[in-house]
Amino acid sequence: MGLEEKLPAGVLLTTVEQVIGLARKSSVWPATFGLACCAIEMMATGDPRHDFSRWGMERASGSPRQADLMIVAGRVSQKMAPVLRQIYDQMASPKWVIAMGVCASSGGMFNNYAIVQGVDHIVPVDVYLPGCPPRPEMLLDAILKLHDKIQNTKLGVHRKREIEELEKARLRQLPLLDQPEVVS
Numbered sequence: 734m735g736l737e738e739k740l741p742a743g744v745l746l747t748t749v750e751q752v753i754g755l756a757r758k759s760s761v762w763p764a765t766f767g768l769a770c771c772a773i774e775m776m777a778t779g780d781p782r783h784d785f786s787r788w789g790m791e792r793a794s795g796s797p798r799q800a801d802l803m804i805v806a807g808r809v810s811q812k813m814a815p816v817l818r819q820i821y822d823q824m825a826s827p828k829w830v831i832a833m834g835v836c837a838s839s840g841g842m843f844n845n846y847a848i849v850q851g852v853d854h855i856v857p858v859d860v861y862l863p864g865c866p867p868r869p870e871m872l873l874d875a876i877l878k879l880h881d882k883i884q885n886t887k888l889g890v891h892r893k894r895e896i897e898e899l900e901k902a903r904l905r906q907l908p909l910l911d912q913p914e915v916v917s
């Protein structure tokens with residue numbers, strides 16, 4: 734007789750890690766970051782026909798402080814890059830990023846000086862979604878793949894990644910720190 738059969742009805746055995754993973758993946762709130770044509774398909778993903786609130790994404794957050802998923806939909810211009818990074822830094826942790834469409838994933842057809850050749854130059858990306866543009870069903874599939882990733886991520890991994898990100902940001906700012914102090 735297995736252990737499960739000895740348990741009273743209604744009792745389940747699991748781990749804290751599994752419960753936290755389930756809670757996190759069931760309550761992902763996106764900070765939508767529509768930058769170009771892909772944004773139209775992203776908006777359609779929240780409409781009544783596709784309805785991403787079926788998976789706990791009850792609302793797209795207008796504020797990064799109440800969001801933990803950034804969906805980058807469209808090409809990222811060089812001018813927008815620091816803004817995108819600032820919004821990412823303001824989001825609650827742990828947080829995730831989906832690069833929606835070939836432009837966000839790799840620059841796509843815009844191989845020129847004005848466009849960042851993949852948003853992963855600015856923020857860490859968890860799921861790359863191909864297509865030009867990807868349909869809402871494809872975005873839903875990417876979200877469900879992200880759910881699997883969230884469920885199976887060990888506790889502490891996000892914190893480690895965050896510390897590495899902070900260190901990278903600190904290194905990027907080193908030239909600024911080397912500036913001579915202004916004495917008044």
Ligand code: SF4
Pocket residue numbers: 769770771806807808833834835836837841864865866867
């Ligand atoms: S991938 Fe296609 S649809 Fe999406 S932003 Fe680029 S050009 Fe527009």
